[in-house]
Amino acid sequence: MQQVEKKQRENWGSRFGFIMAAAGSAVGLGNIWRFPYLTGMNGGGAFIVIYLGCILFVGLSIMLAEFTVGRKTGLATVGAYKSQNRNWTFAGALGVLSGFFIMGFYPVVGGWSLAYVFKSVTGLLAAPEAIGDTFVAFIGAPVEPLVWMVIYLAVNIFIVAKGVAGGIEAAGKVLMPTLFVLLIFIIFRSVSLPGASAGLNFLFKPDWSVVTGQTFLAALGQAFFSLSLGMGCMITYGSYLNKKENLPSNALTVVSMDTAVALMAGLAIFPALFAFGLEPTQGPGLVFVVVPQIFAHMGGGIGMLFSVIFFVALTVAALTSSVSLLEVVVAYLIDEKGVARRTATYVASAVMCVMCILSSLSMGVMSGFTVLGVGFFDFFDILTDKIFLAIGGMLLAIFAGWFMDKEELKAEVTNNGEVSFGLFEAWYAMIKYVIPVLIAIVAYSGITAIEQKSLMIFGLLVIVVSAIFSKKL
Ligand code: TRP
DSSP: HHHHHHHHOOOOOOOHHHHHHHHHHHHHHIIIIIHHHHHHHTTTTHHHHHHHHIIIIHHHHHHHHHHHHHHHTTTTHHHHHHOOOOGHHHHHHHHHHHHHTTTHHHHHHHHHHHHHHHHHHHTGGGGGGGHHHHHHHHHHHHSSHHHHHHHHHHHHHHHHHIIIIIIHHHHHHHHHHHHHHHHHHHHHHHTTTTTHHHHHHHSSSSSSSGOOHHHEEEEEEHHHHHTSSSHHHHHHHTTTTTTTSSSHHHHHHHHHHHHHHHHHHHHHHHHHHHHTOTTTOOTTTHHHHHHHHHHHHHHHHHHHHHHHHHHHHHHHHHHHHHHHHHHHHHHHHHHOOOOOOOHHHHHHHHHHHHHHHHHHHHTTTTTOOOBBBBBBHHHHHHIIIIHHHHHHHHHHHHHHHHHHHHHHHHHTTTTTTTTTTTTHHHHHIIIIIIIIHHHHHHHHHHHOOOOOOHHHHHHHHHHHHHHHHHHOO
């Protein structure tokens, strides 16, 4: 069954198509919405330095490991683990679960972004002082954000139901470059505002006194989230990758692009934020409050036009990411359960839709309703970002390092010796020894420092339970 599956596997249309799809998965709300607000809440420069450390020492190696495991097995997450070692099925299952949970809040924010395309032309920019309050009122409303979320999710369903090469690739190719160019433009506007230098200081002069165990966990979790790692997303994408492709160079390209966009988003937002006298610690509203203000200050039709283009690009960046999340779950149902692509897409997204409704309402009418001390939105967010992804990454590293054959890994990474990869030994030592230990230390110190301890314990329990029941998958 799996042999047949392998032969028929769809493939990326071109190398450019793969890079754009993988980078499209990585670059998303994580870079432009989440990275800046986490940076703001965790003290600026120091967080960025730690974040870059996580990317360099953990993210890059895990990216290569996911590509390698995916292409070697030619299977999506669960199948990839299972085909090598049945006892490891749970690690794949945990990934699918993470995909579900992330999709329990991601489309809510995607919906906000979509809404802002239209709000940009319907008076949002007319009163710059009110932009902050407008955002809070909007996300807390009972109906409006739900409508946008549903539209956003419907677009995902449409793309994923159409299949790999057709849908995802086409979407990725067009709007990623647009976003890139637009960010450069916004950076120029932002740093030239009077008072912008305070923002540059905030970004580039690390204040180490604000760093705690939580900062490291937040940075590590963000590195995984932003690079789409720790849940088998890149395993799944790698499984569609041609045997001739150079894995290390693809990994480096994707990681560099993702990191560049996150840093650019920071550069676009903080100088303007300080110039406008806003609070860096305001949380999830940051990009939706600061960026429209930049455009409002440009005035008139031009500001409006740029605002529309920005939110269209952000929405598409979000789409190419959420599509990859949905794809992980769908690919699992197709590969392991033999469900048809369309059916798998509809069933999975129906469940996600319900979770998103709860998440969205937790911003307003249901804000009093908490699970283990937090609302639904935060529940899904913290559970995935602070626990599942890092542990998923740790499991993958242990799996590749200790349960796969070193020579076989080497053959896969180097395309049977055709590609030279001088850092193979270093990479292998990283995934086998360094990364598992590093993640364990960061997770331990982060979890003990964090307020939501019961949530952390719940997350660990879920992992144990999924390990026990994974035999059924
Ligand atoms: N990386 C995406 C972003 O930054 C989100 C995402 C897509 C993701 N696929 C993922 C996060 C898989 C974790 C795992 O917006």
